[in-house]
Amino acid sequence: MPQYQAPLADYQFLLNDWFSLDSHYQSLKVTDFDFALANEVIAQGARFAEDVIAPLNRPGDEQGCTLKDGKVTTPDGFAQAYHDYIANGWNSMLGSADYDGQELPHTMAVPVHEMLHSANLSWRLTSMLTESAVLAVTKHASQALKDTYLAKLISGEWTGTMNLTEPHAGTDLALLSTKAEPQPDGSYRVTGNKIFITGGDHEWTSNIVHMVLARLPDAPAGVKGISLFLVPKFIPDSQGEPAAANAVSVGSIEHKMGIKGSPTCVMNYDGATGWLVGEPNQGLACMFTMMNDARFQVGLEGLGASEASFQGALAYARERVQSRAPQGVQNPDGKADPIIFQPDVARMLLTQKALTEGCRALAVFYAGYMDVERYGDADRKAIAGQVLGFLTPVCKGFMTDMGLESTSLGIQVFGGHGYIREWGMEQLMRDVRIAQLYEGTNGIQALDLIGRKLTRDKGQMMEATFTELSARVKAITDKTAQSQxxxxxxxxRATSADCLGLEASDVASAASDYLAYTAYSILGVLWYSMADAASRSENRTLASAKRKTCDFYQARILPRRDAHKVAMQAGAASVLQVSGSEFDYI
Structure with a gap:
């Protein structure tokens, strides 16, 4: 199994040399934070990920979760690691200080989150969704609900879940049938069945807070009639402690391709007591507070898996000796050369490296605007909201597609050994595959990007993103690189503008290619910017590596965008003209 090491040097470069974190905080008038503190937080997070979480990854995959007498048990060590996690304050990094949170900037928290995903994706998922639940309660719940639940969710004493999907209603939430009936005391009786619920039950905490989408009796049809409810596993007493068991039960644990250490449950609500979050029939808008946060976090899952796979592949390629390199003998004292000197192996490793480090820069770029949305003035918050709105589907969709590609390449570098469980590479690929599916499939992300964030918005979010990226380009000192x-x-920008006049079917058929075209373009810009910043770094090895990896990206990966551009401009005809028995000749 690859021994994970957090990419501290890359984050130090990105935050200090490339992103200028101190200037970022000063511009937001956030005087309590600086790069030195961020560096210490990230270094401590790295140690926790490497020493506590990573060693549980393989055993957790082997052991999985169990359901007995209605209770779920996670793999050995998972619960204790979580207790250590919350005892050291990691769960409260982003929470409001009004409820004992630390209110750290996202630019400090995001690197730690990536490291946790790399170390053990299954373990990280429950705390990830708790953070999303915190956002929903913070932004939409009544003061009474906040006072009862928020401090315990922020600390991690209790965990949270997201309950959307039903057996017959996945992407199309208009088909959702779970119902909520009002009660005289202001509560609701929630009845229905939810599937694919991450962290639906476990032994980590004394209570679990389920955020459940359901319909009121008089609700309008479709998505306009969905409300959000907070449904605890145990109903708190007058002191806010778990008391009476709620009518919530686990139907089963899903048997999955990967993330076997994560308890993915079928949840049954049989007249369970819940409380409305937000306004009636506005549940989808409230849930999107959770979903948008979770979508970026899922993007980090792809990034984390890619980094872990790259590390394993790189270590193996340096050690595995096979054949002679075509450019000449590299290991004169041996009978063959390490495979890292084979051009095709180098191509695979550089593809992993270029995509991983490019997506890490995108994650830092995104986190910066999350900081602006938290600390900035009204005008800057408005711009940040537009940029984040546009980039959320890009981060979720592209980073997870990239994660699968990179973990597949990691297996390929190992050859047949990569397909064998003992090396741990195949687990990374199995685990990250779900990231392209949940929180909205990547096809849905693509439709959201081109259909809602671009065309329906008449290009405003795209223009805001263009303007902010232009500032990065303007700062490039190498004039040739700046011009490119x-x-x-x-x-x-011009290609995006051309999409504004497309017919609906052409928009839908172009969606996935437009997302990929956009992502490759943005990563290209970020790579030019990073290579330029690295040229001034005191770490000359890093400076050389960034420049050469940038060259590789522009020569070998960026041309993919041209193929996606041609495909997206081809129109819907070739996609829709095959129908019926033409698919299978029956």
């Missing part, structure tokens, strides 16, 4: 980055960005 500018041409790349201008082409993306």
């Amino acid at each position: 980055a500018r041409a790349l960005l201008d082409d993306w």
